[in-house]
Amino acid sequence: MLRKTIIAAAMTANLLALGACNTVKGLGEDISSVGRAGEQAIN
Numbered sequence: 001m002l003r004k005t006i007i008a009a010a011m012t013a014n015l016l017a018l019g020a021c022n023t024v025k026g027l028g029e030d031i032s033s034v035g036r037a038g039e040q041a042i043n
Contacts, residue, residue, distance in 0.1 A: 010034075011034065013037075017033065
């Protein structure tokens with residue numbers, strides 16, 4: 001249950017960051033960040 005909550009919080013934070021992104025480069029960094037956060041939450 002805690003793991004799912006952490007993953008949901010990380011995804012929400014990354015989606016907010018993604019919404020604030022104004023450049024293609026920033027978009028790529030945001031997508032990479034989502035992947036890293038998900039991987040860290042799983043481990």
